[in-house]
Amino acid sequence: MSRASKKFQKATEALLETLGSRKVKLDEASKYMASFDSSKLSFAYEALVLARSERDVETTLKLANDFGIPVTTRGAGTSLTGSASPIKGGWVLDVSRMNRIKILKGKSMAVVQPGAVVKDIQDAAEAQGLFYPPDPSSQKYCTIGGNVACNAGGMRCAKYGVTRDFILALEGYLPTGEKVSWGGEYKKFATGYNVRDLWIGSEGTLGVVTKAVLRLLPKPEKTWTVLVAFENDLKALEAVQRLLLAGQNPSILEFLDTNSVYCAEEIAGVKLFKGLSLKPLLLVEFDGPASVLREDKKKAIEWAKAYGLAYREAKTAAQTDTLWSVRRKCSGAMFALGDAKINEDIVVPLESQAKFARFLKQLQKKWKLSMPTFGHAADGNFHVNIMYYRDDEDQRRRAKGAVNDLMKKVVALGGTISGEHGIGLAKTPFMKYARNEAEMAAMRAIKKALDPKGILNPAKLFDEYEVWGKRPEKVNLPWDKKPILPKA
CATH class of the missing domain: 3.40.462.10 (FAD-linked oxidases, C-terminal domain)
Known part of the structure; x- marks a missing residue:
């Protein structure tokens, strides 16, 4: 067994010992559906973590950072660009079971966990006479954590804007496993660098969201x-x-x-x-x-x-x-x-x-x-x-x-x-058209500062990947548009 294989084995044994077999899955059948997102680009990896609490996220990241294990965070997997595909193997951190929603009617806010489905948030808000406008086409399936990761939009952007315009605060963990809060249950925040907005749209490369405070509007x-x-x-x-x-x-x-x-x-x-x-x-x-x-x-x-x-x-x-x-x-x-x-x-x-x-x-x-x-x-x-x-x-x-x-x-x-889809893997060949060398260097520096070992969602955004050379999985996902063939 190679040194790298021994490292992975030791790290995964420690993960399993700490979180238990209910939360850590090693069999291929359990891992398969989390080996790709809606791009259907599947990659092998060592362990699937079914996080149910902040402690699960913290434990996973601390062990991953100690051992240098890649971690790819995911919710429902509705991303179209491969941003939730574990291209470097390691561990997949599934936070879809962290899905609590709390509506604060008096503050016109919602406090939600990353696995909360966007349509469920909208329904909970509307039951209180409030309104959460961002409406990606996959709203019945996609989670708010994924929406934060790619700064999702939708059709109502014309008037209301995108996910970023409704995020008041984010809480979660750095790749090192250290807990951080960027803002709180208030509408003004001018205390230090605005790292909250760095996390939004970063496609899970800078941190893992465990709580978001959303701004709500009166229902039209x-x-x-x-x-x-x-x-x-x-x-x-x-x-x-x-x-x-x-x-x-x-x-x-x-x-x-x-x-x-x-x-x-x-x-x-x-x-x-x-x-x-x-x-x-x-x-x-x-x-x-x-x-x-x-x-x-x-x-x-x-x-x-x-x-x-x-x-x-x-x-x-x-x-x-x-x-x-x-x-x-x-x-x-x-x-x-x-x-x-x-x-x-x-x-x-x-x-x-x-x-x-x-x-x-x-x-x-x-x-x-x-x-x-x-x-x-x-x-x-x-x-x-x-x-x-x-x-x-x-x-x-x-x-x-x-x-x-x-x-x-x-x-x-x-x-x-x-x-609104983000870069993931699919658009990495085109980043050179959209960003100049100075801009790319600045983004790499931010990544290095927040994720010194480069463990969190590696190879996304920066490393060119040719999706043409990999055949997608033949699988129908719940949100797939069923092909409509010409009438005979």
């Missing part, structure tokens, strides 16, 4: 939804600018390009406008007091008439659900265009969206691949879905070339390579 009184069709993608994105420059503040402003609409209409069978098909759409939602909503509705309809081809408003909950069906079904229907998807979450500034639309058409023509695109138009966060067939070597080559061109162009337009 009413909502109103309208779907608008446009002549082409460019006209739709120009209309986004006109709506926002007119001072409108929708809670949701979703863009679906012509290809996405094709997937919804022709493959999934969603029909929303009689006599009008294959036109890009904007799905717009407003919320707030009834008096304000009346004025928002009036202005939005004037805008839709001025710039759109047709519009359809929802007057009942059932009609709202009908309008949302096009957004929900387009993603699964994309698999009729290929059995593999590169789902990017790039960001471009508002003023560059028209240029981006033109570029995307050129990109599809150059690489001869379909790239249905939808996303959060108000903040320029678009999901470009490059569809291809994985077993076709030429299509894999073209998909790789397309995503490389995409990332270069996005940065050239003043944007960035990720708005």
